[in-house]
Amino acid sequence: NNQAIIIGSGIAGLAASIRLANKGYQVQVFEANAYPGGKLSEINLDGYRFDAGPSLFTLPEQVDELFTLSGKNPSDYFKYQKLPVNCRYFWEDGTRITAHADIDAFAKEVHTKLGENPKNIRRALNQSSYIYRYLSPLFMQRSLHQGSTWFNKNALKAYLRLGKFGLFQTMHRSNSKQFDHPKLVQLFDRYATYNGSNPYQTPATLTIIPHLEFNRGAYFPEEGMHSITQSLYSLARDLGVTFHFNQKVERILVENNRAKGVLVQGKVHKAALLVNNMDMVNAYKTLLKDQRQPKRLLQQPKSSSALIFYWGIKKVFPELDLHNIFFSDDYQEEFAYIFSKKSIYSDPTVYINITSVYKKDDAPENCMNWFTMINVPNNQGQNWEVLKSQARAAIIGKINRILGTDIGPLIAVEEVLEPITIESKTSSANGALYGNSSNNRYAAFLRHANFSSIDGLYFCGGSVHPGGGIPLCLLSAKITAGMIPDA
Ligand code: FAD
Structure with missing residues (x-):
């Protein structure tokens, strides 16, 4: 059969x-x-196209592998390009950092803007790459539920280095040791959110994530995610x-x-x-x-969820790239709201993904398609109608303060995705984005x-x-x- x-x-x-x-x-x-x-689907709204869910793409060779395995040429089906800039970061005090994909250029940027020693960047990314090298063959590429995973050469190599994998300290603590400037600690703490975790709880092992983005590269599929x-x-x-x-x-x-x-x-x-x-x-x-x-x-416990406003914006903001982060002034408090209070902080970190920067036909001329997202708790029966309208006002306020604009009147179209709709559309328990949480070792x-x-x-x-x-x-x-x- x-x-x-x-x-x-x-x-x-x-x-x-x-x-x-x-x-x-x-x-x-x-x-x-x-x-x-x-x-991983899309939304089309009055001439604007949005990728509905994931926006960050790393390890594209994993997709290619499925085509080559099938005897096909990957680029006949799917094309992508490496991003020159991984992300643009904005703070309310006017600080702006461009995370160039070129690590030397990024190190120079944080040295100029924050006075951070460029060596700290290199050292942190080398540490990320080290953990990835030993743990990826063990934890990510094999079943953990078979004896053969635990008794082989790679496993032995990993056991010998167990103390170096950050299992016994939090990501935030590890980043605080790696970097001098609190803004850089915050920037690297954010990688915990890539799998819906809290940097103040999740083990420093998750510092492998910046390795993927910086050492291996972030990509954009030419036709969108x-x-x-x-x-x-x-x-x-x-x-x-x-x-x-x-x-x-x-x-x-x-x-x-x-x-x-x-x-x-x-x-x-x-x-x-x-x-x-x-x-x-x-x-x-x-x-x-x-x-x-x-x-x-x-x-x-489940990972966090997301609240997304898909906004058609009737203006082009040249200072914005494909990935943009507007940081909260109190990151620790923001995570306390998401994971302990199960609510939304009044000053949330706002992520704006704009594919029309690379794929022009995703928005009408002189317009942009903003996928505007904040991290929120998974669904525990909160009053989402109330939270949603409070969050919308908080997000707009934050964007206005940082960009010195009034974004409200520029919103031509809007659609919203929230934990309960994520759950109803994809059957995710509690609308969590990443299944069970990774907040413990x-x-x-x-x-x-x-x-x-x-x-x-x-x-x-x-x-x-x-x-x-x-x-x-x-x-x-x-x-x-x-x-x-x-x-
Ligand atoms: P899912 O995408 O969860 O799909 C499961 C499918 O099963 C659905 O189509 C559903 O309809 C179907 N189904 C369920 N029950 C039944 C049934 N009884 N009968 C038939 N069909 C059924 N990941 C990244 O890598 N980068 C990102 O930037 C990123 N950002 C994200 C942002 C958002 C807003 C969201 C929602 C997720 C994000 N993720 C990101 C996570 C990523 O999208 C998921 O981890 C991944 O897409 C999950 O894929 P999956 O194969 O588990 O299935």
Whole structure:
């Protein structure tokens, strides 16, 4: 039997479908939405186009690998360019820092603007690269739930260096030691938010994230982030994968602890191989509600969520780039609001992503498409209507103070995405962006494995090992497919 069914067409579900097709399986993907891509989709609004979810793209070779594996030329499907500037940072006191991709230029910039010793930048990024080199083969590229991961040469090398991986101090503490200027500590603390964590809690191990951005590079797909999932969808179809949209899986069918198929709109679809890309928590609560539950994993705290205003702006601001950050004056308080008070701070850090800087047709002439986002707690039943309107006013106030403008009248169109809509659109538990939170040093062990206790049922995606974000989701599909024999 070479039938395989994948539940969900998020980026990991798409990647898994491609890998299984390459292994000789006849793959069918059932997707609840009318479109593929899950969180990685797009919004079109009165002449403005927005990437709906992810905006930062690193490790593009992981996407290329899916094309080369399938005997295709990646650039026939998907093109991208390396960014010359990773991000522009703004503070209310008028400080502005351009994070050039060229590390020497960035070090020079922080020396000129903040008086920071350029050597501190080099040292911190070398440390990031060191941790990545030893931990990535162990924690990110393999299953943590198989003995072979723990008993091999790479694992031994990592054990010998355990004290150097920052497991025993927080990211904030580590950054405070690396840098002299508090603004640079804040800039590097922000990388915790790349997987929805709190820099004042998460272990310094997560300082591997700036390694990806600075040492490996940040990229922009020529047709926008949405073209990542669109191109994988085209590839999957070219490989013969069948997609069923608007087909929400209701139940995973299990007999004698073996996966047998899925139930969709009252109809049984049989397959001995199932890969679940739906959020793990909600999959257990719905599709697998009659099966044994991994209680400890289900109860883990979730990562943060986001509140996004997609704004069509009737003006071009030349000081803004693709990625822009307007920092809060009190970062620690902002995180206390997100993770402890489960609310939104009155002076939030605002991220503005503007793809029309690179892709002109994403906005009408002399206009920009602003994806304006703040980090917010995941959904715990807060009054989002109230929080949303307070946050909107706080965001506009912050932008006006920093850019010396009045942005309100320039907003031509608006759409909003919030934790409850993230949950309803993609089935993410509590609307969390990155599955279980990484706010403690055991987090890597508190994610669901890529296989399950039910024979023939596998898991991939941001809510399982190795975690959320495009690079890890793609790795999860690779680890999962690696466990499945050829058809
Ligand atoms: P998801 O995208 O969660 O998709 C799951 C799919 O399964 C959905 O299409 C859903 O409809 C479908 N599904 C669920 N239940 C069923 C069912 N019962 N039957 C059928 N189908 C079902 N990551 C980055 O790397 N960089 C970023 O800059 C970044 N920013 C982000 C900003 C936002 C606003 C958001 C929301 C996320 C961001 N992320 C970012 C995280 C990234 O988007 C996710 O980690 C990743 O896209 C998750 O992919 P996934 O494969 O787990 O599936």
